[in-house]
Amino acid sequence: MTDIGQPAGTNTDTATGARTDAGTAKATGTDTRHAIVETSLGGLTVVASGDAITGLYFPHHWYMPSDASLGRRVDVQDDALLTLAATQLAEYLDGDRTTFDLPTRTNGDAFQERVWAMLREIPFGETTTYGELAERLGNKSLAQSVGQAVGHNPLSIIVACHRVVGSNGKLTGFAGGLKRKQRLLEIEEPTTVKEARLF
Numbered sequence: 001m002t003d004i005g006q007p008a009g010t011n012t013d014t015a016t017g018a019r020t021d022a023g024t025a026k027a028t029g030t031d032t033r034h035a036i037v038e039t040s041l042g043g044l045t046v047v048a049s050g051d052a053i054t055g056l057y058f059p060h061h062w063y064m065p066s067d068a069s070l071g072r073r074v075d076v077q078d079d080a081l082l083t084l085a086a087t088q089l090a091e092y093l094d095g096d097r098t099t100f101d102l103p104t105r106t107n108g109d110a111f112q113e114r115v116w117a118m119l120r121e122i123p124f125g126e127t128t129t130y131g132e133l134a135e136r137l138g139n140k141s142l143a144q145s146v147g148q149a150v151g152h153n154p155l156s157i158i159v160a161c162h163r164v165v166g167s168n169g170k171l172t173g174f175a176g177g178l179k180r181k182q183r184l185l186e187i188e189e190p191t192t193v194k195e196a197r198l199f
Contacts, residue, residue, distance in 0.1 A: 032071030035079065037086040040093050041180050044157075045070065048081050052105035055154045056085075058176030063152050089157065095187055098124040100158045108152070115149035122163040125188045129167050151175050157184065 032049040047055030047070055057064050076082045084102065091097035106116055118133055130150065134142040153161040156176055162184040166172040174181035 032069070033074045033079065033082075034070040034072075035074050035076035035082045035086070037076055037082075037089060039089060041176070041183065044089065046076075046082055046085050046089075047071065047154075048079065048085075049105065051081065052103045053081065053085050053155065053158065054105050054107070056089075056156045056158055057154075058156060058180060060177070061156075062175040065154075085158075092157065093187065098188075102158060104155055104158060106154055106159075108149070108154075111145065112149045112152060115146055116153055116155075116159055119150065119153060119159050119161055119164070122160055124160075125190055127163045127165050127169075127185070129165055130172075131167050133164065147173070160184075163188075 030050045032047065032054070034045055034047040034055070036043045037046050038044075042059040044059075045055070045057040045061075045064075046053065047057075047065075049071070055065065055070070074082065076086050081103075088097060088100050088102060092100070106113065108116060114137065115133065118136060122128055130143040130147045131140055133146045133150075134140045137146070150161045150164050151173060153159055153175075156162075162174060162176075162181045171178050171181055171185075
């Protein structure tokens with residue numbers, strides 16, 4: 001399966017399931033900074049803490065963290081990690097990249113971390129449903145809770161929450177807006193599907 005956002009040198013906290021840099025389990029507040037990365041989806045706020053990317057948010061994101069938690073604003077070209085993230089985002093949005101090779105860290109509760117770990121396992125170009133994720137957790141009635149965890153995913157695009165759709169394949173709530181979700185799914189469509197839509 002495609003593993004997005006966990007290159008070599010990154011591991012999982014066994015207690016919470018949180019992904020951390022190997023040997024760099026720093027507190028989120030350590031050297032936290034952010035940059036605005038201009039893309040075809042608007043200005044994305046990319047947050048880094050220490051040696052890991054900890055957030056990626058759309059303009060008017062539903063669950064945008066407080067300004068204080070984003071740390072200081074920096075120019076993307078002045079920060080090697082944020083520059084790498086911006087480069088890979090541009091490649092992905094141009095259709096030239098299918099996986100991200102970035103050190104990441106999340107700090108959700110145990111349930112959120114389980115859901116976010118499943119999001120990382122959804123291959124490029126494929127989708128799943130909230131109900132299917134809930135079934136994998138052992139209880140289909142958890143679908144709404146799964147939806148809330150998906151919505152609070154702090155690493156939009158990098159951890160591909162846009163690949164989760166409604167039970168009938170319908171696009172449902174997306175913290176970055178449904179138009180952006182549609183665009184992300186279109187980027188990942190197989191070439192044969194894209195060509196078929198032209199006729």
